[in-house]
Structure formats: C-alpha cells, structure tokens
Amino acid sequence: MIEAQGLTKDYGDKRAVDGLTFTVRPGVVTGFLGPNGSGKSTTMRLILQLDAPTAGDVKVNGMHYRDHAAPLHEVGALLEARSVHTGRSAYNHLLALAQTQGIPKSRVAELIDLVGLHEVARKRAGQFSLGMGQRLGIATALLGNPQTVMLDEPVNGLDPEGILWMRHLLKDLAKEGRTVFVSSHLMSEMSLTADHLIVIGRGRVIADTSTEDFVRQASGNVVRVRSPEAARLVGLLAGPDVTFTELGPGLLDVQGLKAEQIGDVAAGNGIAIHELTPQQASLEDAFMDLTREDVEFKAHELEQEAVA
Amino acid sequence: MSAVAAHVGRVTQARVALSEWTKLRSVRSTRWSFFAAVVFAIGIAALACAVVAHHYPQMDPREKANFDALGVSLAGVQLAQLAIGVLGVLVITAEYSTGMIRASFTAVPKRLPVLWGKALVFAGVTAALMIPAALIAFFLGQAILSRHGIDIAFTHPGVARAVIGAGLYLVVVGLFALGLGAIVRNTAGGIALFAGIMFVLPPLMNVLPASWNDAASPYLPLAAGEAIMVISPGNSLSPWVGLGLFLLYALAAIAVAAVLLLRRDT
Numbered sequence: 263m264i265e266a267q268g269l270t271k272d273y274g275d276k277r278a279v280d281g282l283t284f285t286v287r288p289g290v291v292t293g294f295l296g297p298n299g300s301g302k303s304t305t306m307r308l309i310l311q312l313d314a315p316t317a318g319d320v321k322v323n324g325m326h327y328r329d330h331a332a333p334l335h336e337v338g339a340l341l342e343a344r345s346v347h348t349g350r351s352a353y354n355h356l357l358a359l360a361q362t363q364g365i366p367k368s369r370v371a372e373l374i375d376l377v378g379l380h381e382v383a384r385k386r387a388g389q390f391s392l393g394m395g396q397r398l399g400i401a402t403a404l405l406g407n408p409q410t411v412m413l414d415e416p417v418n419g420l421d422p423e424g425i426l427w428m429r430h431l432l433k434d435l436a437k438e439g440r441t442v443f444v445s446s447h448l449m450s451e452m453s454l455t456a457d458h459l460i461v462i463g464r465g466r467v468i469a470d471t472s473t474e475d476f477v478r479q480a481s482g483n484v485v486r487v488r489s490p491e492a493a494r495l496v497g498l499l500a501g502p503d504v505t506f507t508e509l510g511p512g513l514l515d516v517q518g519l520k521a522e523q524i525g526d527v528a529a530g531n532g533i534a535i536h537e538l539t540p541q542q543a544s545l546e547d548a549f550m551d552l553t554r555e556d557v558e559f560k561a562h563e564l565e566q567e568a569v570a
Numbered sequence: 571m572s573a574v575a576a577h578v579g580r581v582t583q584a585r586v587a588l589s590e591w592t593k594l595r596s597v598r599s600t601r602w603s604f605f606a607a608v609v610f611a612i613g614i615a616a617l618a619c620a621v622v623a624h625h626y627p628q629m630d631p632r633e634k635a636n637f638d639a640l641g642v643s644l645a646g647v648q649l650a651q652l653a654i655g656v657l658g659v660l661v662i663t664a665e666y667s668t669g670m671i672r673a674s675f676t677a678v679p680k681r682l683p684v685l686w687g688k689a690l691v692f693a694g695v696t697a698a699l700m701i702p703a704a705l706i707a708f709f710l711g712q713a714i715l716s717r718h719g720i721d722i723a724f725t726h727p728g729v730a731r732a733v734i735g736a737g738l739y740l741v742v743v744g745l746f747a748l749g750l751g752a753i754v755r756n757t758a759g760g761i762a763l764f765a766g767i768m769f770v771l772p773p774l775m776n777v778l779p780a781s782w783n784d785a786a787s788p789y790l791p792l793a794a795g796e797a798i799m800v801i802s803p804g805n806s807l808s809p810w811v812g813l814g815l816f817l818l819y820a821l822a823a824i825a826v827a828a829v830l831l832l833r834r835d836t
Contacts, residue, residue: 347670
C-alpha cells in the first residue's frame with residue numbers, strides 16, 4: 263500500500279511533482295502512466311525518501327519508508343537509472359544489499375536463478391547489456407520478498423521473451439496479494455498488465471481509474487455503422503443525445519447509442535446493415551487525448567525558449 | 571513467486587558493516603590501491619635505505635650527524651598515503667558516480683549506518699594492512715642499513731611509536747579522504763580537495779609573514795599527522811597531540827558529511 267498526500271517536489275524553480283494525491287492498493291497491478299518527464303521517477307524517489315518532498319507526504323505500508331526496520335522487506339524497487347557499481351559482480355551486488363538486513367546467501371542464489379542471470383552472475387555488472395541490467399535490477403527489487411514492489415519502466419531494454427516474463431511476474435506478484443506499482447510511458451504495455459491506472463502529466467494526476475473504465479470513457483460510446491440506407495436510419499435514430507458523423511457514402515459514426523439499440527431499430531424497420539462496430543479507442547489514443555494539453559503546452563514552451 | 575520465503579531481519583550497524591566489507595573487497599580499485607600502498611611503503615623504504623647505505627661512506631660529517639635511519643625506512647609512507655587517500659575518496663564517490671548509492675540508501679534509508687560502516691571497515695582494513703607494512707618496511711630498511719652499522723633499534727625510545735604510528739597515520743589519512751569524498755560526492759573533486767588540503771596548503775603558508783607561518787603551520791593536517799612519525803619533533807606538535815589533531819580533522823570532515831548526507835537529495 264502506497265499513500266501519497268499532496269506530494270510536491272521542486273528542483274530549483276522547476277516543479278517536477280505538483281500536489282500528487284493517490285493510493286496504490288495491494289492485490290492489483292497499478293500502472294503509473296505519463297509521458298517522459300512527467301514526474302514518474304521523481305515520485306518514486308520521493309516514495310523511497312531518496313529525495314525529500316518540498317511539500318506533502320507519502321507513506322508505504324503505513325509508515326514513512328525510512329522508519330521501517332527491514333526496508334527491503336517492505337518495498338522492492340527498480341529505479342529508472344541504473345543503481346549498480348559497474349565494477350562489482352551481480353552476485354556481490356546482491357549479496358552486499360542482502361547483508362544489510364540479514365537476508366541469507368541462499369536467497370541471493372535463488373533470485374539469480376529466477377531472473378536468469380546464472381551464467382553471468384560473477385561478471386562485472388558494467389559489462390551487462392541493458393536487458394541483463396534490468397534483470398539484475400528486478401532481482402534487487404525482489405531480494406527482501408517485499409510486500410510492495412515498485413518498478414520504474416521495467417520492460418525497458420527487455421527482449422520480447424523478457425517482456426512476456428515480466429508481464430507474468432507482475433501479475434503473479436499481485437495475485438499473491440502484494441502491492442505492485444509499475445511506471446511506463448507505453449500505454450499498450452500497461453493495457454496488457456495493469457488493472458488500475460494512475461495517469462500523470464506535468465506532475466499532476468490526470469486520471470486515477472481502472473484500466474477498463476479508462477478505455478471505455480475514452481472511447482466515448484461510438485458505434486460505426488455501414489448501411490445502404492444510412493440516411494433513413496439517421497432519421498429513425500435521431501434523438502436529443504445522439505450525434506452523427508458522416509464518414510463517407512453509407513458510412514457513419516453514431517455517438518450516444520449502443521450497437522444493440524441501433525441493430526434493433528434497423529431490424530425493426532427492415533434496413534440492411536453491412537457493418538455495426540463499437541469503436542474502442544486504444545489506450546494509446548485515450549492517453550494522447552488526456553495528455554495532449556500537457557504535451558502541447560510543453561512544445562509551446564520549448565518553442566518560446568528557442569525564440570528567446 | 572518463490573518456494574523459499576526470504577528470511578529477513580532488521581537493519582543493524584553490524585549487518586551494514588558486513589555489507590560494506592563485501593562492497594570493499596569486491597571491486598578492483600580496492601585491491602589495486604591497497605596493493606600499491608603496501609608496495610610503496612615497503613619498496614620505497616628498501617630502495618631509499620639501499621641508496622643511502624651505498625652513499626654513506628662518501629657523506630660529509632655533518633650529513634652523517636643529521637642522518638635519520640628511522641625516517642629513511644618510513645620514506646614509503648609519503649607515497650602510500652596517496653594511494654590510501656585516493657581509495658578513501660573512491661570508496662564513497664564511486665557509489666555516486668555509478669548510481670550504487672541509490673541502491674545503498676534504498677536498503678538502508680536511515681543512511682548514516684552506511685557512512686559509519688564504510689569508515690569502520692575502511693579504517694580496519696587499512697590498519698590491518700598498513701601497520702604490518704610499516705613494520706616490515708622498518709625492519710627491512712634497518713637490515714639494509716645495519717651492514718654499515720648505521721641502523722636504529724626498534725627498542726630505541728620513540729621508534730616503536732613512530733613505526734606503528736606511521737600505520738595509524740595512514741588510517742587517519744584514509745578517514746580524512748573518505749570524509750572529504752562524502753562531502754564533495756565526486757571523485758575528481760574529492761581527490762583534488764584531499765590533495766589540496768594535504769599537499770598544496772602547506773607550501774602556500776609561505777606567503778604569510780614568517781611568524782604567522784611558524785605559528786600556524788604545525789596545526790595543518792599533514793604536519794600535525796606526521797608528528798607521530800619522527801623521534802624528536804622540531805617545530806611540530808608532540809607526536810600523539812599531532813596525530814590526535816589530525817584525527818579531529820578527519821572526524822570533523824566525516825561529521826560534516828553526515829549532516830549533509832541526511833539533508834541532501836540523492
């Protein structure tokens with residue numbers, strides 16, 4: 263469980279995170295979405311108290327992270343930036359972290375096997391590929407068998423097989439009743455993994471909802487209809503909350519009615535229907551809609567900076 | 571996820587110290603720096619003693635009268651302190667440059683145990699290696715000098731203190747460097763600050779009026795610390811007062827680092 267209350271962080275005169283209030287619950291995978299630079303990594307650093315907030319507060323499993331007696335047992339984290347000494351082997355890296363709270367060597371070996379780094383465990387971490395580094399980061403996060411798992415862009419650098427593995431891992435962790443908090447700027451990935459979404463842009467929460475609702479709201483109840491008698495159908499369907507968008511001869515989008523309602527009206531009046539498709543906006547579209555303002559604003563700012 | 575549930579205990583200072591020991595022994599820079607320090611301490615001593623012994627018959631009486639058999643056999647400490655100082659800085663700054671510090675502070679979010687652990691382990695390892703190295707350098711050097719009968723006995727007043735003190739001096743050098751590195755958090759900056767205070771500041775004192783210079787110079791870290799390694803201090807502080815003052819400098823640097831460690835973002 264992660265609870266943020268009005269979390270705010272300034273770096274100099276730049277506000278990276280702006281009054282974030284949200285709760286991440288156990289038992290589900292919560293996606294933390296936002297474009298690059300929207301404050302996801304900063305938020306995670308604030309949760310771990312690597313950085314101190316300018317205002318607001320955040321607690322993990324009921325306490326400030328720093329006050330936990332066995333921190334790695336509470337939260338396992340994979341941070342965006344690599345956090346490994348390049349000259350140390352994966353094994354010694356994990357061992358050193360494990361020793362801070364009496365985690366046995368057997369657990370280190372177990373995790374090296376789990377993430378598939380067995381063959382390179384004695385190699386210096388500086389020689390690791392992006393994917394191997396990511397796997398080491400995940401082993402680090404799981405070291406203390408933590409109640410809360412927090413991963414910043416975990417699929418970065420993973421091959422397709424690794425991505426699939428990660429997806430299953432996240433779901434399994436949530437199924438075991440853990441709190442799973444995963445950031446990404448890739449909507450498509452989140453739509454496959456996350457049950458719940460917290461969307462941020464420019465350091466603010468824009469949406470905090472289930473993935474299903476997020477997609478449904480975004481798609482706005484639009485049904486695409488193709489019919490040779492489209493004009494007559496429009497006359498029959500017309501109502502106060504119904505709008506039509508003509509896309510071409512005999513092809514239109516109807517907003518405000520369900521596919522079943524349209525089909526029933528057509529059947530009742532003997533109108534032939536060649537296509538009747540509820541339009542589901544992709545998560546990508548929904549996300550773009552939500553954050554467009556923020557991204558545009560940023561682009562505008564950049565232009566102004568360039569002029570100045 | 572896993573068949574064996576991880577056995578997890580609390581963070582304790584002893585556990586963090588063990589972790590720091592693992593960190594210290596598992597990177598190459600440690601092995602190389604300690605290897606260099608030991609080789610410098612012993613090798614330079616042997617070399618210097620051999621050169622002096624060879625040259626001794628041609629020395630004029632005044633030179634012979636001023637001959638310092640102890641000092642020659644501890645000549646390697648001058649170079650060893652560079653290796654120890656650089657390593658002391660690296661022990662902490664390498665964590666910042668690689669990002670390891672984020673992992674360290676995630677495991678130990680109270681942070682200070684990490685600093686104490688590093689200081690403790692580094693001081694312990696330096697003492698365990700450099701006190702024996704100083705003893706070997708001394709006995710090897712005296713063995714070479716004894717062929718001309720110009721050696722000095724370990725039992726001579728002040729000699730044992732100076733030789734073992736040389737090892738302790740290197741421990742304090744390491745702690746001072748570690749403290750400075752933790753303040754600056756940057757390898758190049760840390761080494762520059764360390765070298766600046768230790769080796770650049772003393773000659774700069776010459777710009778001061780002579781009386782000021784004479785009054786202040788013995789209290790600089792290098793001069794204070796080196797007092798432990800001579801038999802009879804001239805202008806310098808008495809041996810243990812000097813080393814004690816140097817240790818205070820080191821502890822002050824670590825204390826400042828500790829305050830900053832708690833305040834700064836990582």
